[in-house]
Amino acid sequence: xxxxxxxxxxxxxxxxxxxxxxxxxxxxxxxxxxxxxxxxxxxxxxxxxxxxxxxxxxxxxxxxxxxxxxxxxxxxxxxxxxxxxxxxxxxxxxxxxxxxxxxxxxxxxxxxxxxxxxxxxxxxxxxxxxxxxxxxxxxxxxxxxxxxxxxxxxxxxxxxxxxxxxxxxxxxxxxxxxxxxxxxxxxxxxxxxxxxxxxxxxxxxxxxxxxxxxxxxxxxxxxxxxxxxxxxxxxxxxxxxxxxxxxxxxxxxxxxxxxxxxxxxxxxxxxxxxxxxxxxxxxxxxxxxxxxxxxxxxxxxxxxxxxxxxxxxxxxxxxxxxxxxxxxxxxxxxx
Amino acid sequence: xxxxxxxxxxxxxxxxxxxxxxxxxxxxxxxxxxxxxxxxxxxxxxxxxxxxxxxxxxxxxxxxxxxxxxxxxxxxxxxxxxxxxxxxxxxxxxxxxxxxxxxxxxxxxxxxxxxxxxxxxxxxxxxxxxxxxxxxxxxxxxxxxxxxxxxxxxxxxxxxxxxxxxxxxxxxxxxxxxxxxxxxxxxxxxxxxxxxxxx
Numbered sequence: 392x393x394x395x396x397x398x399x400x401x402x403x404x405x406x407x408x409x410x411x412x413x414x415x416x417x418x419x420x421x422x423x424x425x426x427x428x429x430x431x432x433x434x435x436x437x438x439x440x441x442x443x444x445x446x447x448x449x450x451x452x453x454x455x456x457x458x459x460x461x462x463x464x465x466x467x468x469x470x471x472x473x474x475x476x477x478x479x480x481x482x483x484x485x486x487x488x489x490x491x492x493x494x495x496x497x498x499x500x501x502x503x504x505x506x507x508x509x510x511x512x513x514x515x516x517x518x519x520x521x522x523x524x525x526x527x528x529x530x531x532x533x534x535x536x537x538x539x540x541x542x543x544x545x546x547x548x549x550x551x552x553x554x555x556x557x558x559x560x561x562x563x564x565x566x567x568x569x570x571x572x573x574x575x576x577x578x579x580x581x582x583x584x585x586x587x588x589x590x591x592x593x594x595x596x597x598x599x600x601x602x603x604x605x606x607x608x609x610x611x612x613x614x615x616x617x618x619x620x621x622x623x624x625x626x627x628x629x630x631x632x633x634x635x636x637x638x639x640x641x642x643x644x645x646x647x648x649x650x651x652x653x654x655x656x657x658x659x660x661x662x663x664x665x666x667x668x669x670x671x672x673x674x675x676x677x678x679x680x681x682x683x684x685x686x687x688x689x690x691x692x693x694x695x696x697x698x699x700x701x702x703x704x705x706x707x708x709x710x711x712x713x714x715x716x717x718x719x720x721x722x723x724x725x726x
Numbered sequence: 727x728x729x730x731x732x733x734x735x736x737x738x739x740x741x742x743x744x745x746x747x748x749x750x751x752x753x754x755x756x757x758x759x760x761x762x763x764x765x766x767x768x769x770x771x772x773x774x775x776x777x778x779x780x781x782x783x784x785x786x787x788x789x790x791x792x793x794x795x796x797x798x799x800x801x802x803x804x805x806x807x808x809x810x811x812x813x814x815x816x817x818x819x820x821x822x823x824x825x826x827x828x829x830x831x832x833x834x835x836x837x838x839x840x841x842x843x844x845x846x847x848x849x850x851x852x853x854x855x856x857x858x859x860x861x862x863x864x865x866x867x868x869x870x871x872x873x874x875x876x877x878x879x880x881x882x883x884x885x886x887x888x889x890x891x892x893x894x895x896x897x898x899x900x901x902x903x904x905x906x907x908x909x910x911x912x913x914x915x916x917x918x919x920x921x922x923x924x925x
Contacts, residue, residue, distance in 0.1 A: 423765055449878065450876055450888070453874055453875075453876060454874075634874075638874070638888055638890070638905060641888060641906040642876070642888050645801070645889065645907065646802070646886060649886050676906055722762045722902075723764050724904075724905050725902055725903070725909055726908065
């Protein structure tokens with residue numbers, strides 16, 4: 392009996408040691424299949440709320456990726472376009488600007504929600520709530536961009552017709568933030584680091600803070616999406632990318648000062664103070680708390696109500712959401 | 727089912743839901759799904775706070791929680807270690823006999839066995855069941871990588887790291903990893919006990 396136990400233990404040790412030996416030059420948890428590719432491209436934009444993507448590099452290396460590139464793209468719809476057109480493989484991106492190109496048939500797959508709470512609606516003294524946007528001038532960089540899409544969805548939520556009720560101001564030469572600071576518009580939707588800057592400059596008031604105010608705080612803002620073909624061809628790599636991003640999100644929550652400094656050092660943002668403030672305000676460690684499908688359904692419904700998309704939420708989800716990797720990781724990683 | 731049985735069932739189900747928390751109740755099909763088998767736990771042999779050699783293989787047959795800390799950490803380790811200490815106490819007689827904790831330093835240059843011993847005492851660690859390990863810096867660096875933990879020394883000599891606590895079953899398989907330090911200690915305890923109940 393003793394011999395049996397020793398033999399079993401010996402074999403188990405041998406097996407584990409062998410496994411460990413095999414993994415010494417590969418990635419973590421090496422008994423998982425190796426990624427089908429060791430190259431991955433992620434987008435780089437002006438916004439800082441996608442911080443987990445910016446500090447994911449070390450986690451991606453742990454997962455076996457060697458060639459990690461950050462490709463500059465426009466934010467929001469620009470990121471979605473870059474994913475669809477195979478300029479990047481993955482990006483964290485806002486939920487609403489993902490739904491619109493998916494509705495148009497772009498090959499994008501949504502994999503998970505990562506965090507909520509990015510955007511804040513700023514208004515002047517004439518705006519006390521979203522419903523007050525009726526008849527007001529609201530600045531957006533361009534129609535169809537993330538702020539426009541989010542604001543349209545928010546307006547629809549309170550019964551406004553964003554096409555008729557809001558006077559959209561677009562000006563390519565100046566940002567909505569500056570237009571607002573100059574008193575030329577009544578409201579604008581800010582994404583980090585804009586809200587932090589506006590509050591530091593004591594300009595305007597926060598009408599909606601999506602990190603706090605319902606229902607926005609209950610839905611994901613940034614979701615991880617990838618190129619449909621990449622995900623089809625590289626399922627192991629996809630799961631590893633998602634795991635790296637989720638670990639990076641946790642790092643953002645637990646070590647905001649270090650993450651802010653790394654983002655400045657790596658050139659993702661110039662202002663440490665605004666980056667740190669955003670990292671402390673955005674709830675990065677709550678990816679397990681919300682249902683990403685709820686988020687897609689919610690925004691798809693709002694966008695459909697106002698005619699920005701045609702497909703039903705169920706069709707968007709059925710065609711372009713893949714929760715397999717998230718579900719596996721939810722079982723494997725808690726916290 | 728009688729009315730009394732129905733009420734008892736409803737109360738029990740509600741209590742189970744409350745204990746498991748709204749997050750699980752909302753997303754999980756089952757309140758206690760079996761933990762998945764992730765991968766064989768990377769093996770190690772390191773030096774304990776008492777100067778003894780401890781190998782993961784020595785703990786086979788026990789459910790083991792492996793985590794990575796350093797004693798001079800002022801940010802998040804002081805959250806994790808007391809939480810594990812709390813779970814240690816709540817495990818009662820199972821702790822040490824059937825469940826073991828292993829905290830491996832990611833700062834082996836400063837964390838000598840003596841330092842780890844002080845740290846263990848400071849946190850009320852029941853040391854027969856909870857080992858604080860140090861060793862060769864390169865070996866520990868490799869181990870952190872194999873467990874999926876990121877750790878890097880900063881220019882000012884501090885250590886930047888992620889938290890990942892791996893729960894290993896009695897057969898040496900990683901079954902779940904707890905990310906960060908804000909996890910629910912009760913869920914952690916339940917997972918440890920669920921692995922004890924497995925054949």
